Amino acid sequence: MVKKILAILLLFPALLCAQINTERVMTIARNALYFEDYVLSIQYFNQVINAKPYLFEPYFFRGLAKINLEDFQGAEADCDKAIQRNPFVVGAYQIRGLARIRQNKFDGAIEDYQTALKYDPENLVLWHNLSLCHMRKEDYDSAKEDLGKLLAISPRYTPAYLMRGEVYLKQNDTIQALNDFEKAIELDRYDPDGWSARAIVRIQQGKYKEAEADLDQAIHLSARNAGNYINRALARFHQNNLRGAMSDYDLALDIDPNNFLGHYNRGLLRAQVGDDNRAIEDFDFVLQIEPDNMMATFNRGLLRAQTGDYRGAISDYSKVIDAYPNFMAGYYQRAQARKKIGDAKGAEQDEFKIMKMQIDKRNNAASGNADKDMADNSDSSKDDSKTRKKSDKNVENYRKIVIADDSEFEQRYTSDYRGRVQDRNVIIKQEPMYALTYYEKVSDVKRTVHFHRYIDELNRSKLFPKMLRITNMEAPLTEEQVRFHFALIDSHTSDIVADDHNAVKRFMRGLDFYLVQDFASSVDDFTKSILLDDTFFPAYFMRALVRCKQLEYQKAEESMEGGNAPTTVGGINNNNAKKSEVTTIDYNIVRDDLNHVVELAPDFVYGYYNRGNVSTLLKDYRAAVADYDKAIELNPEFGEAYFNRGLVHIYLGNNKQGLQDLSKAGELGIVSAYNVIKRFTDRSE
Known part of the structure; x- marks a missing residue:
């Protein structure tokens, strides 16, 4: 013992x-x-x-x-x-x-x-963050001073031009704002924020055709931004392109189903073209979000009356009249609806109220709050604009398209506080390597179950505590799962002491070490598993993956100069462990493990795929293409292989072939493929 x-x-x-x-x-x-x-x-x-x-x-x-x-x-x-x-x-x-x-x-x-x-x-x-803090405090002069210093350090840092342009907008200097947005576009025409920022200025200037063209470009570069569709719908509405505007609202709501502006404005446009029932659905949704929105309530009442639901319409009109007792249109519409259901007395009361309001208005006899409300309503009737701000509560403007308030009419970068240097730009990178694990993230788009005969046999053996999954969408552990795997490590250790020659038990503990991110112990166990059984290809497969992750982490540590690294004055890293540089030899060791995988299991498609990824990291693009070719040959529906092969073709200058592969990847559920396609389409022509 x-x-x-x-x-x-x-x-x-x-x-x-x-x-x-x-x-x-x-x-x-x-x-x-x-x-x-x-x-x-x-x-x-x-x-x-x-x-x-x-x-x-x-x-x-x-x-x-x-x-x-x-x-x-x-x-x-x-x-x-x-x-x-x-x-x-x-x-x-x-x-x-x-x-x-x-x-x-x-x-x-x-x-x-x-x-x-x-x-x-x-x-x-x-x-960057200091400037945004000053902007949030509305200290615009300090923000401009900060951004000027930032641009002196890095004259090609486009977010600074976008932020400074917004500061100028806050100060109502549209000329300077436009100059900064145009400079941002000049420096990086593949950044959608520059195009959408300039479009907002052009909408404010009434240049709707130019704004639509800018938003076309922004959407081309970033198709999943609901705000760009909302703004383009506004530009199209002002050009009387109602169908185009409704199409944009449809697209915006596909991306952001809870978008208030999308539902309200689409409801108005549907009402204008006679699509009453679906317009009612939109206003129903708006009222679920904002039950006290009287303009949406009144619009729904009009639509209910139009579709024959007079009692529903009367209910809506009554709510509005309770909130706005001097709203003449409310009494008129309720009187008409009451006549339709035979309520002559109620209709007569409403008509009498309208007559009294007209007499009072003519004689200027209204007093107190009623006088103020009537004055407000009278003023609003002279407003010929087609839009109103979201914060505008004047019920007379119920037919107007809603636009965001100035406080909401801001770009994504206004809240883009930077926590990590490496997150500064969206980097085009290959789809990740596959792993054997117990946990997998759920994808709303791609629901592929990855299968291999031998892994299925391991699962059927019931040796493993959970079902092994083949995935490249690994899920982080919860606190309960962390405790579970630490306990498993103890349990497996006891089993190994009792039976030190069992390759599968070593592999199982190595997998637990991998899940708790103890890569060194994990590699040790996978190595021992291989020494005990050199035909057990899952051990080679996982050792290659873990070593590759170690190298990725090591490279990140070496390149970290200021972001999240706890640097001291002078930029000296406080990690005492001296790091050796990652070399080609390190990746060749990883590739050698994957060579064993494909030799031992030539039908294991993920071995070829992972080896293709390693070859890409080594810039051995021909070898990478050959591996992705083999992976696709074994599984013609392998979206990640198409995506990565497409990127490699682009690296080689074969844009046409690359875009074909990326298109297929998008078709198979790799959503990010479409963004890459948009970035490179004009370069391939």
Whole structure:
């Protein structure tokens, strides 16, 4: 018994609670953080904090994990502790500033960014967020000053022109705003934000045809932005293109089914073209969101009367009249509806009320609030504009198209606070590698079940605690799942001590180590599994995947210079472990494992696919195309293989072939393919 316990301790040294190897646990924790397994990473950071509470790094990284889980108060508290332990960490001020922004503590955030800029004065992310904080506080002069400094550091940083253009709009300087938006388009014509920003200015200037052309371009570059369709519908409406406007509202509501403006305005347009029943559906939806919206209620009443539902119409008219007792059109419409159902007395009362209001208006006899309401209504009747602001509550404007208020009429970048340098731009990248795991994210678009005969046999054997899945959409673990797999590691360790020559048991524990992001232990177990049975191809497959993830993380650590890395003054990274550079040899080792996979299981399509990904990373594009060709030959419906092969063809300059593959990938459910197609279509012509 004593020997067994000693053996367990020797096999499992890294997770001992009494005296942990904090450097190793920090590495595992940062692995989990990098691969977005935030709940798990927090568990590891807790271990390091318990062992060495004087270190600043675990508090900083735990704060970063919490901010990704939207625990902004907890993130701020962790950054406080990190700064107490080391007040010269730029990243801690940056993340605390972001946490404070999310809690609307803009003064505190500004203070954090200004402090961080003393240590790192050329950090674009800090200038970006500082500018946005000043914009949110409506301190536009300070925002312009910040953006001027940002552009002095990086003259081609297009978001700064977009932000400064918005500041000019806030100050009603449309000429300067237009200049900045045009400069942003000139610098990056593939950024949809520049086109949509200029379109908004042109709508405000009444240049609807030019605005529509700009929005066409913005939609071409980013087809999943509901706001662009809403704005193009407005431009088309002003050009009397009602069908085109309704089509845009349809598209916007496909993307954002709860969009208020889309439903309200589509309801108005449907009413104009006689599509009354579907217009009622739109106003029903609006009233579910805003039950007290009297203009939507009145419009629905008109439509109900039009379709013969007079009692429903009377109910709607009555609600409006209760809210606006001097709304003459309400009494008139209710009188007409009451006549239709034979309520002559009610109709007579409404007509008498209308007559009295007309006499009072003519004699200027109205008084008090009634006089004010009548004056307001009278003024509004002189307003010839076709639109009204969403905040406009004047019921006389019930027939007008609704546009967003100025506070809402802003671009996406106004809330695009930057938390990580690597998130600055949307990067075109290949679909990820496949893994054997127990957990998979659910996709609303793609519902493919991946299958291989041997993996199915392993599942039928009932050896594994859960069903093995083949997926490239791995799901992060919940807290309960983390505890489950730590317990499994203990259980498997006991089994291995009892039977040290079982390759499958080693593989199972390696898989558990992989799921809790302990990559080094995972590789050790997969290696041992291979040594015990060199025909067991899942061990080669998973070892290749884990090694590739280790290299990806290592490269990210090497390239991190200021974003999330806890850099000190002078940009020195505080991680004491010296990192060696990732080399071609490292990736060739990964590819060698995948060579074994396809030799042992030539029908295992995911081996070819993963090897194609590795070859792409090595810039061995011909070999990558050959592997994707084989994967598609084995599975003609393999969307990810088409997508990645399409990218490789584009890298090789074969845009036409690449776009064909991307089109097929989109057809098979890889939605991001369409964005790539739009970016490269004009280059292939």
